[in-house]
Amino acid sequence: MRIGELAKRTDVSRDTIRFYERHGLIQSAPGEGTTNSYRDYPEDAVFTLEVIQDAQAAGLSIADITVLVGQFLSEAPEAAEGDDFLTRKIAEVEARLAAGQRFLDMLRQSQTALERAPQDGVNEVSERSGAGNGNRTCN
Amino acid sequence: MRIGELAKRTDVSRDTIRFYERHGLIQSAPGEGTTNSYRDYPEDAVFTLEVIQDAQAAGLSIADITVLVGQFLSEAPEAAEGDDFLTRKIAEVEARLAAGQRFLDMLRQSQTALERAPQDGVNEVSERSGAGNGNRTCN
DNA sequence: ACAAACTATGGACCATTGTCAACGGTTTGG
């Protein structure tokens, strides 16, 4: 497909798609059997772009995503160093998601507090990592 | 406490602490009863900085965090608009964490696949949002 | 056939989030 369709289907702008391509995140081929300069994006570029969105939500950089997406979508005979990288990134993302979850819990507590006292506004939210399910890890 | 101690206790550099302060994320007072220019950081700045780390892991910008931290740590009589902002941010963070979790699941699947086939490297990981607990939301 | 819509390329530009260096003043341990 051409870049416009890909952009529409993934909600990623053309400029951003080209930016990703320049950085090696996705690939395209010269248009099959045409003489123009239009590039042709494979069907799975849609999937790749969706994964990239998720990976960014997980806090990974373009450089990291490039490596990881390369490991997903192609053969990966570099089991030794590749898996090491993968393991490090998993730990990193786990930590980040746990922290994000911690913050989300705080936001929800704050919202609850506001709902129950809509006029006099003093939040008694404090004491990091309290009891209950306050600091569950979600693994 | 002074900035050096705060930096050590939170693992946030002095420069970054000052950067946050310039952007209104934390406050300091002129040193109590001293004539020098040293600032004094309250004890709860440690907590605030920890929350900031978590909030960044949740994908929030400095500007957003400034607003939210202000709502936590001070009185918040603006229930109407404030809670609206809070609600939007909660939804945003929920979506981001769900996406991040999706990606983490992919990483783990990829790792499992690599472990079971350490030499011939073709990952048959595909088909977004599969069965099992693959796309649980963690809420 | 012709305008509207699409495409590629190149480089400029931007916001965000820090980081660093320089300079001069302050505190503190020995």
Next chain:
DNA sequence: CCAAACCGTTGACAATGGTCCATAGTTTGT
């Protein structure tokens, strides 16, 4: 007392992740 370590301010610098513009060629609907 003196050097080492600390502090504040200013302003430059940098990496990341895009976004925009101009220019020029291509496709497509009517």
